[in-house]
Amino acid sequence: MSFLTAVAGKGGVGKSTVSALLVRILSERDIVLAVDADPNSNLGQKLGTDVPGTVGQVREGLLSKGGQPPRDMSKQEYLKLKLREILAEGNGFDLLTMGRPEGPGCYCYVNNLLRVFVDQLMDSYTQVIIDNEAGMEHLSRRTARSMDLLILVSDPTAVGVATAVRLSQLAEELDLKVKRKVLLINGVRSGKEAKAEQLARDTGLELFLLHDDEVVREASSSGATVKGDEPLASELRELVPNLFPSNKRT
Numbered sequence: 001m002s003f004l005t006a007v008a009g010k011g012g013v014g015k016s017t018v019s020a021l022l023v024r025i026l027s028e029r030d031i032v033l034a035v036d037a038d039p040n041s042n043l044g045q046k047l048g049t050d051v052p053g054t055v056g057q058v059r060e061g062l063l064s065k066g067g068q069p070p071r072d073m074s075k076q077e078y079l080k081l082k083l084r085e086i087l088a089e090g091n092g093f094d095l096l097t098m099g100r101p102e103g104p105g106c107y108c109y110v111n112n113l114l115r116v117f118v119d120q121l122m123d124s125y126t127q128v129i130i131d132n133e134a135g136m137e138h139l140s141r142r143t144a145r146s147m148d149l150l151i152l153v154s155d156p157t158a159v160g161v162a163t164a165v166r167l168s169q170l171a172e173e174l175d176l177k178v179k180r181k182v183l184l185i186n187g188v189r190s191g192k193e194a195k196a197e198q199l200a201r202d203t204g205l206e207l208f209l210l211h212d213d214e215v216v217r218e219a220s221s222s223g224a225t226v227k228g229d230e231p232l233a234s235e236l237r238e239l240v241p242n243l244f245p246s247n248k249r250t
């Protein structure tokens with residue numbers, strides 16, 4: 001059984017940073033699949049992994065003229081093969097990049113098969129971390145079936161927290177099966193913890209804080225990857241036993 005985590009929140013609050021660090025930390029003990037579900041993918045870059053292609057490209061390829069499987073191969077076999085080809089092998093984890101989502105109303109055969117195969121693929125890992133695009137779309141698009149953990153990331157602002165709360169409500173309205181939801185306020189300056197806690201007070205969400213980290217910001221501005229030894233990584237590492245119980249290991 002895989003433990004499935006989705007990371008969501010307002011734009012620029014640190015979703016991909018948190019996702020990439022979790023992938024690094026969890027791959028020390030688990031078999032991890034990182035899923036980049038942001039059409040403007042950059043999780044591969046943050047993890048220093050080349051991305052050979054996206055699920056969107058596989059779908060578009062198969063739907064395009066001349067993208068048909070060879071004569072001796074079924075569409076199913078061909079799709080599975082293509083999906084394997086775009087699965088990037090990172091250092092201790094694999095990375096699946098979703099790319100462009102299907103157009104509205106695309107309930108086509110290929111797309112349904114892809115969903116089934118992506119779900120099957122997820123099942124072969126003990127941890128799946130899905131880094132989502134900003135906003136709400138991905139939730140209604142059902143990037144993930146049921147989730148064990150929904151991490152709502154926010155910056156220490158009222159707007160960020162309000163977005164997190166809206167996402168949390170949307171998950172409920174859409175009847176998504178979410179076992180646990182937490183609010184992670186990221187980028188808190190030291191001495192401002194009480195203020196961040198105040199912002200979260202009426203949300204009813206379980207709260208965790210992460211501090212502003214100069215090392216992460218500097219690395220990111222020079223295009224460097226997240227390594228897992230930054231101060232922010234140490235903070236996250238302390239949250240891991242609580243958020244990712246190890247009895248989920250197989």
Ligand SMILES: Nc1ncnc2c1ncn2[C@@H]1O[C@H](COP(=O)(O)OP(=O)(O)OP(=O)(O)O)[C@@H](O)[C@H]1O
Nearest residue numbers: 011012013014015016017134187211212213217220
């Ligand atoms: N705790 C932190 N301290 C300092 N800088 C941070 C912290 N967390 C994230 N950042 C920086 O904030 C910027 C945005 O982070 P990131 O790309 O992870 O956000 P995002 O929510 O994934 O953005 P998007 O909505 O564009 O996908 C990056 O430059 C990142 O290095």
Ligand SMILES: [Mg+2]
Nearest residue numbers: 015016038132
């Ligand atoms: Mg991102």
